[in-house]
Amino acid sequence: xxxxxxxxxxxxxxxxxxxxxxxxxxxxxxxxxxxxxxxxxxxxxxxxxxxxxxxxxxxxxxxxxxxxxxxxxxxxxxxxxxxxxxxxxxxxxxxxxxxxxxxxxxxxxxxxxxxxxxxxxxxxxxxxxxxxxxxxxxxxxxxxxxxxxxxxxxxxxxxxxxxxxxxxxxxxxxxxxxxxxxxxxxxxxxxxxxxxx
Numbered sequence: 761x762x763x764x765x766x767x768x769x770x771x772x773x774x775x776x777x778x779x780x781x782x783x784x785x786x787x788x789x790x791x792x793x794x795x796x797x798x799x800x801x802x803x804x805x806x807x808x809x810x811x812x813x814x815x816x817x818x819x820x821x822x823x824x825x826x827x828x829x830x831x832x833x834x835x836x837x838x839x840x841x842x843x844x845x846x847x848x849x850x851x852x853x854x855x856x857x858x859x860x861x862x863x864x865x866x867x868x869x870x871x872x873x874x875x876x877x878x879x880x881x882x883x884x885x886x887x888x889x890x891x892x893x894x895x896x897x898x899x900x901x902x903x904x905x906x907x908x909x910x911x912x913x914x915x916x917x918x919x920x921x922x923x924x925x926x927x928x929x930x931x932x933x934x935x936x937x938x939x940x941x942x943x944x945x946x947x948x949x950x951x952x953x954x955x956x957x
Contacts (some may be wrong), residue, residue, distance in 0.1 A: 761818065761819045761825040761829075761831070762812075762816065762817055762818030762819060762828075762830065763764025763776040763780075763812070763813050763816070764816040764818060764831075764933075765812060765816070766814055766815070766816040766897075766900050766901070766904065767816040767944075767954045768941065768944045768945045768948050768954070769896060769900055769902070769935055769938065769940060769941030769942075769944040769945065769950070770869055770926065770932055770935050770936065770941060770945075771813065771900065771903050771904050771907055771931045771935065772813060772928065772932075773928050773929060773931075773932030774843055775925060775928070776813070777813065777904065777907040777908055777924065777926075777927070777928045777931075778907075778921055778924040778925055778928060779831060780809040780813060780908060781806075781807055781809075781827050781869065781872070781908050781909075781910065781924055782809050782866070782869055782909075782921075782924075783805070783832075783872075784802060784805040784806040784808075784809050784872065784908070785802060785805075785807045785870055785872070787801070787802070787805035787943060788801040788803075788804075788805055794932065800817055800889075802876075803872070803879065806872050806876055806880075806908060806909070807879075807880070807883075808829070809904060810880055810901075810904060811824065813830050813902045813904050813908070814900070814923060815903075816954075818904060822837040822839070822934055824908060835838075836851060845892070860882045864901065865920065865921045865922060866920065866921050867918065867920045867921075868918050869910075869918065869920070869921065870915075870916045870917070870918060870919075871909065871910025871911070871913050871915070871916070871917045871918075871919045872908070872909045872910060872913075873875075873909055873912075873913050873914055873915030873916065873917060874909070874912045874913060874914070874915070875907060875915050876908075876915065877905055877909035877911075877912065878904035880901075880908075880909065881902055881905055884897075884898050884901040884902055884905065886896070887901075894956055894957065895957060896920065896938070896940040896941070896944075897956070899938070900941075903913040903935060904931075905923070905932035905936065906931060907927045907928050907931050910923070910924060910927065925931060940957050943955060943957055944957065948955060
């Protein structure tokens with residue numbers, strides 16, 4: 761399991777960045793509830809999620825997927841492939857029988873903001889100066905940082921899920937128009953391997 765879009769020059773555009781932002785903020789709140797979007801705890805969780813997305817990390821097991829933040833502690837795991845569909849149907853029926861309805865979109869997410877964004881951009885710049893990543897890798901990583909931090913807002917500013925999704929879409933569409941991203945996508949479709957251009 762993973763958010764591998766950075767490997768082809770994109771960022772997750774279907775809610776992956778939004779979820780990782782929410783999980784970063786929640787991780788910080790669980791450590792220090794009065795953090796209000798600021799503080800070391802939230803930044804450490806955000807940095808970990810930034811690295812996971814920007815480096816296109818993939819889990820090799822359910823336990824690793826949990827440690828990378830792709831699965832919540834409450835998510836069920838089925839280890840027997842023969843039981844996957846049965847377990848999923850059982851869980852879906854139980855939710856329906858209990859009267860499940862989709863939760864209302866959140867409007868109270870404390871954006872990590874421009875302080876965290878500046879720190880992540882500095883890390884990207886350092887990686888580029890050290891020639892560990894290409895110019896295009898740096899551009900993709902900076903868009904990831906922008907989407908995860910909620911853009912250039914004051915730390916702790918309450919934002920909505922839709923706002924974070926809009927940032928993702930902005931970054932995704934911007935990167936789709938990049939020649940180097942298009943080259944990466946074409947190369948990966950042809951060879952099944954990533955291109956570093």
